[in-house]
Amino acid sequence: MTAARYTEFPNVGEKSRALEEKLKKIWVSKPGFYGFIASVDHKEIGIRYIVTAFAFLIVGGVEALIMRMQLAGPNQNIVSPEAYAQLFSMHGITMIFLYALPVLSGFSNYLFPLVLGTRDMAFPRLNAFSYWVYLAAGIFMYVSFLLGSAPNDGWFNYVPYADRTFNPGPNIDFYALGMILLGISTTAGAANFVVTFFRMRAPGMSINRIPILVWGTVTVSAGNLLAVPAVSLAFFLLWMDRQFGTHFYDAASGGKPLLWQHLFWLFAHPWVYIIVLPAMGMVSDGLPIFCRRPLVGYTLVVLGTITTMVLGFGVWVHHMFATGLPYMAMSFFSGASFIITVPSAVAVFAWIATIWDGRPIITTAFLYFASFIAMFVIGGVSGVMTAAVPADLQFHDTYFVVAHIHYVLIGINLFGVLGALYVWFPKMSGRLLDEYLGKVSFWVVFFGFNLAFLPMHWTGLRGMPRRIYTYPDGVGWTGLNQTTTAGAFLLAFGLALVLTNVLRSIRKGEPAGDNPWDGPTLEWATSSPPPPYNFAVIPVVASRHPLWEERLCEGTGRTSIDRGPQLDSGREALATTAIDAHPDLILKMPADDPWPFFVTIALAIGFIGLLLQAWWLAALSVIATLAGTIVWLWPRRDLAQIAEKQHV
Amino acid sequence: MKPLARATGGSVSTLLIMITSAAAGDTPMSYLESAGARAAPVTPLIWGLIYLSAAVVIVITLLVIVGSLKRRTTDAWLPGQRSDVERGGSGVLRWVYSGLIATTITLAAFVAWTMSTLAAIRSPDQAEQFTVHVVGHQWWWEVRYIGSSPSQSFTTANEIRIPSGRPIRLRLSSADVIHSFWVPALSGKTDLIPGRTNETWLEANRTGDFRGQCAEFCGQQHALMALRVVSLPGDEFAKWWAQQLKPAPGDTGASETVRNGRELFVAKCGICHTVRGTLAGGKIGPDLSHLMSRETLAANTIPNTRAGLSAWISAPQQIKPKNKMPNVELSSEELHAIRTFLYTLQ
Numbered sequence: 001m002t003a004a005r006y007t008e009f010p011n012v013g014e015k016s017r018a019l020e021e022k023l024k025k026i027w028v029s030k031p032g033f034y035g036f037i038a039s040v041d042h043k044e045i046g047i048r049y050i051v052t053a054f055a056f057l058i059v060g061g062v063e064a065l066i067m068r069m070q071l072a073g074p075n076q077n078i079v080s081p082e083a084y085a086q087l088f089s090m091h092g093i094t095m096i097f098l099y100a101l102p103v104l105s106g107f108s109n110y111l112f113p114l115v116l117g118t119r120d121m122a123f124p125r126l127n128a129f130s131y132w133v134y135l136a137a138g139i140f141m142y143v144s145f146l147l148g149s150a151p152n153d154g155w156f157n158y159v160p161y162a163d164r165t166f167n168p169g170p171n172i173d174f175y176a177l178g179m180i181l182l183g184i185s186t187t188a189g190a191a192n193f194v195v196t197f198f199r200m201r202a203p204g205m206s207i208n209r210i211p212i213l214v215w216g217t218v219t220v221s222a223g224n225l226l227a228v229p230a231v232s233l234a235f236f237l238l239w240m241d242r243q244f245g246t247h248f249y250d251a252a253s254g255g256k257p258l259l260w261q262h263l264f265w266l267f268a269h270p271w272v273y274i275i276v277l278p279a280m281g282m283v284s285d286g287l288p289i290f291c292r293r294p295l296v297g298y299t300l301v302v303l304g305t306i307t308t309m310v311l312g313f314g315v316w317v318h319h320m321f322a323t324g325l326p327y328m329a330m331s332f333f334s335g336a337s338f339i340i341t342v343p344s345a346v347a348v349f350a351w352i353a354t355i356w357d358g359r360p361i362i363t364t365a366f367l368y369f370a371s372f373i374a375m376f377v378i379g380g381v382s383g384v385m386t387a388a389v390p391a392d393l394q395f396h397d398t399y400f401v402v403a404h405i406h407y408v409l410i411g412i413n414l415f416g417v418l419g420a421l422y423v424w425f426p427k428m429s430g431r432l433l434d435e436y437l438g439k440v441s442f443w444v445v446f447f448g449f450n451l452a453f454l455p456m457h458w459t460g461l462r463g464m465p466r467r468i469y470t471y472p473d474g475v476g477w478t479g480l481n482q483t484t485t486a487g488a489f490l491l492a493f494g495l496a497l498v499l500t501n502v503l504r505s506i507r508k509g510e511p512a513g514d515n516p517w518d519g520p521t522l523e524w525a526t527s528s529p530p531p532p533y534n535f536a537v538i539p540v541v542a543s544r545h546p547l548w549e550e551r552l553c554e555g556t557g558r559t560s561i562d563r564g565p566q567l568d569s570g571r572e573a574l575a576t577t578a579i580d581a582h583p584d585l586i587l588k589m590p591a592d593d594p595w596p597f598f599v600t601i602a603l604a605i606g607f608i609g610l611l612l613q614a615w616w617l618a619a620l621s622v623i624a625t626l627a628g629t630i631v632w633l634w635p636r637r638d639l640a641q642i643a644e645k646q647h648v
Numbered sequence: 649m650k651p652l653a654r655a656t657g658g659s660v661s662t663l664l665i666m667i668t669s670a671a672a673g674d675t676p677m678s679y680l681e682s683a684g685a686r687a688a689p690v691t692p693l694i695w696g697l698i699y700l701s702a703a704v705v706i707v708i709t710l711l712v713i714v715g716s717l718k719r720r721t722t723d724a725w726l727p728g729q730r731s732d733v734e735r736g737g738s739g740v741l742r743w744v745y746s747g748l749i750a751t752t753i754t755l756a757a758f759v760a761w762t763m764s765t766l767a768a769i770r771s772p773d774q775a776e777q778f779t780v781h782v783v784g785h786q787w788w789w790e791v792r793y794i795g796s797s798p799s800q801s802f803t804t805a806n807e808i809r810i811p812s813g814r815p816i817r818l819r820l821s822s823a824d825v826i827h828s829f830w831v832p833a834l835s836g837k838t839d840l841i842p843g844r845t846n847e848t849w850l851e852a853n854r855t856g857d858f859r860g861q862c863a864e865f866c867g868q869q870h871a872l873m874a875l876r877v878v879s880l881p882g883d884e885f886a887k888w889w890a891q892q893l894k895p896a897p898g899d900t901g902a903s904e905t906v907r908n909g910r911e912l913f914v915a916k917c918g919i920c921h922t923v924r925g926t927l928a929g930g931k932i933g934p935d936l937s938h939l940m941s942r943e944t945l946a947a948n949t950i951p952n953t954r955a956g957l958s959a960w961i962s963a964p965q966q967i968k969p970k971n972k973m974p975n976v977e978l979s980s981e982e983l984h985a986i987r988t989f990l991y992t993l994q
Contacts, residue, residue, distance in 0.1 A: 251843025324846035349747030381701035393836020463677025468871035476675035
């Protein structure tokens with residue numbers, strides 16, 4: 001994105017066939033392999049994020065099923081203790097880092113420019129870069145699995161077991177370097193969302209008219225910019241300890257094992273909110289479509305979202321109550337962990353009020369969203385239970401906490417994502433998902449999930465510690481574990497049905513039309529799937545629900561969908577002001593560009609060099625990465641980065 | 649706890665009790681029933697939280713289900729069809745406000761309950777009798793009883809005996825990675841962290857045998873790192889302590905097998921294990937001075953019977969793969985001699 005200041009307002013005109021043809025030529029990505037690696041289209045990138053994240057979900061799910069077979073009875077030996085440690089570590093890493101946020105980034109990438117009424121993200125090439133780096137980091141961490149040296153210290157990777165003394169293989173190096181690489185992707189993506197939010201909205205979409213899913217993602221993106229450095233630093237210090245014998249965490253030489261826990265949870269607790277708030281945002285926008293009324297309490301929900309994120313930075317110590325902290329510190333963090341319930345609960349009451357004051361239409365998406373509310377509450381109250389320090393000293397590190405995190409991750413992330421899939425798949429593909437198969441698969445997923453994870457709370461109350469590869473007979477855990485295993489397979493079957501539905505509907509689904517759900521926001525004002533330029537003319541927005549405003553008698557004046565700035569001299573988008581969304585600048589947008597891909601390759605090679613301690617390779621990569629970045633950022637005339645020659 | 653359960657009644661609590669309170673013998677790791685002063689005040693708090701959570705979940709779920717069914721439109725949904733949109737009644741925000749007020753008040757009450765419970769478990773009512781220093785190892789527990797003088801102190805492993813009704817001080821540290829000390833019936837968790845010493849306390853309000861287990865992932869055999877706390881009447885406990893102070897019986901009067909066994913033990917096992925009164929003084933594995941006074945082996949993994957002991961000595965890597973005790977080549981005569989010697993360590 002580069003800004004060019006023009007003295008005149010751009011052409012304002014009607015949507016027309018000729019304009020559409022012209023824009024299509026300007027915006028369409030090249031076909032073939034080159035187009036594949038060079039595309040910077042946010043829709044393409046968004047779908048890639050979603051597909052990749054779902055692929056990781058499947059892999060992580062298979063890991064879980066192997067573990068569930070191992071735990072289906074006492075004293076079983078289906079996998080070795082080391083294999084089990086690698087399985088639960090990779091399962092956590094995969095679901096938390098490679099599925100949960102990327103899938104939400106995928107939806108946000110796809111939807112941001114569409115719901116904001118613009119043509120692309122603020123930094124399209126950076127967007128492509130953040131996807132490629134995510135993919136590289138995912139592959140990097142999974143190579144370890146193929147070598148039999150996957151991370152084996154759980155996703156929170158406590159030292160000193162993660163130190164070289166106790167863990168001499170490359171296992172933890174894969175994790176440490178992979179997370180630093182992934183952090184680059186997350187940071188780039190987060191910066192892009194924040195700038196897009198502030199500057200790329202359609203004219204008239206003032207700060208109180210922005211859809212909640214945008215608020216959710218931008219809030220967690222701001223959170224990411226603050227949280228990711230902590231974990232990148234933590235893993236960098238760990239890598240230094242392991243490779244160069246520094247003593248950041250090494251108690252024998254005066255280092256502090258607890259430093260790791262502070263740095264890790266300072267990141268990882270906010271991360272829990274980071275992987276649920278955008279999903280809550282999608283529910284806040286999706287549910288009202290099927291309740292046929294706007295969301296109750298828009299402002300409160302937005303403020304609740306932001307407050308939750310802010311407070312989310314002040315509760316990390318509740319993961320460390322058993323480490324022997326002073327009682328005063330524990331009371332403070334316990335209190336903070338109780339208080340965070342209040343802003344998170346705002347959305348729940350708003351959703352319920354929306355249902356009760358609306359006219360619900362029970363579609364598959366509605367079923368996911370409505371059950372999301374109940375799952376949210378189960379995951380929420382078990383979270384509140386762990387805020388009570390004395391009780392947490394019992395819950396901590398038992399299956400109670402495992403049940404809790406699965407209600408959070410599946411209940412509050414996956415259920416929201418699946419609901420969102422039913423809502424926005426028609427927009428992405430132009431075809432509807434099958435509703436009958438949708439409902440059947442919903443009930444299988446719902447019962448499978450609850451059968452697996454509701455009894456798991458009792459497994460925890462009966463004292464089964466997490467991360468044990470086996471357990472003895474006669475401690476009261478067998479029956480509950482068998483139930484969970486059965487539920488896990490049922491859940492997997494349900495998800496296979498969802499996948500079947502997607503694969504079938506891509507080819508054979510009913511055509512969706514522009515606005516199959518009669519939704520209120522701008523993405524429904526363009527075709528399904530949208531053209532490469534999203535909107536032939538930039539819409540001018542007059543209310544929070546542009547497509548419902550007539551029926552709601554909302555706002556003054558009417559949103560203009562068919563007439564607006566045409567921006568057809570090259571790839572152009574409109575920048576607006578941060579609060580009021582007044583038109584401000586015309587942005588020259590970059591076209592297909594392979595350099596984000598090449599820079600990612602150079603960067604990934606550097607990480608391989610660091611892993612292999614091939615310093616020459618790492619040095620080469622630094623040079624290649626810098627050179628690639630220079631080519632990428634070299635000023636271009638078509639981006640108005642070179643001053644026009646003055647007319648003499 | 650029980651009075652609260654009875655008072656609440658109703659189908660919910662019946663269901664909860666049915667699921668949760670199987671006989672205590674069947675669920676030795678359950679923390680829904682307590683047997684010690686550091687766990688007792690916590691149990692009602694846990695139950696309180698469970699009832700609160702169940703109530704909230706049921707109310708919200710009912711609101712969602714009833715709202716969805718009661719208010720639903722029965723017309724079939726046709727894709728792309730334009731349908732009515734309602735602006736919504738005024739005053740629906742009351743839902744949100746009343747919800748928030750109810751949430752805040754309930755939470756405030758539970759914060760107060762939490763803080764008072766936290767204060768209650770901070771220290772015991774009476775002074776602690778003595779200190780036990782527990783050192784975590786991959787994957788067993790070293791247990792040092794600190795007596796009034798070094799001659800009154802001794803070291804054992806994996807089983808902690810305490811006098812019933814008397815608080816004892818626990819000092820917790822680690823020799824390698826982070827472990828977590830946890831005996832659910834008696835107390836919540838406290839971590840054993842390299843480079844620092846944590847202190848807590850333990851008290852059983854009745855005699856009995858309480859199971860515990862390492863609660864922080866500590867490597868491959870984290871799963872088989874359990875322990876037992878045995879609470880004894882005061883006089884029995886004193887007798888046990890006195891017995892533990894004694895060194896191993898001498899050669900006088902011992903059979904040839906025992907003498908052979910002792911020699912073999914010193915040669916083959918003494919580098920890792922200590923048996924006081926012999927030349928075996930290793931510090932890597934558990935102190936075996938009074939091995940036969942313990943009921944289990946390998947951190948509460950197998951029973952300390954003749955068969956269990958033989959199996960463990962001859963093939964520890966099969967029973968607990970990757971544990972730090974290697975499979976030692978022993979002929980059946982050697983195994984027999986060592987086992988016979990160990991049998992004298994009462």
